[in-house]
Amino acid sequence: MILKITLTSLAKLSNELVWLESSLHTRFGFTTEDVYGPDGKLNWLWPLRWKSADAMRTDLFTNMGGGVPIDIINTLIDNCEQESLIS
Numbered sequence: 001m002i003l004k005i006t007l008t009s010l011a012k013l014s015n016e017l018v019w020l021e022s023s024l025h026t027r028f029g030f031t032t033e034d035v036y037g038p039d040g041k042l043n044w045l046w047p048l049r050w051k052s053a054d055a056m057r058t059d060l061f062t063n064m065g066g067g068v069p070i071d072i073i074n075t076l077i078d079n080c081e082q083e084s085l086i087s
Helices: 008-013 032-036 052-063 069-087
Strands: none
Touching: 008 052, 008 069, 052 069
16 A cells, blocks of 8 residues: 555545644635645645555654644545555
8 A cells, every 4th residue: 555645635635624623724724735735835745655654644743733733634644545545
């Protein structure tokens, strides 16, 4: 299994309650692509590929304290895992 951030996983995250209720969305008006997309604030993550959820989590957690709540990170990882099972 190879995990990666995709437009599909970001679109799914954008409809999740954890995103819709986050200050990233409600206070700052960011989209999931504004944060994790190819031109987003954390765009260095876009080209990366991971062999496990734990490896992905390690990289995504480097922004803890930088504004992305852990629940959003975990939901994105779950979405990427589900997508990798389908493809």
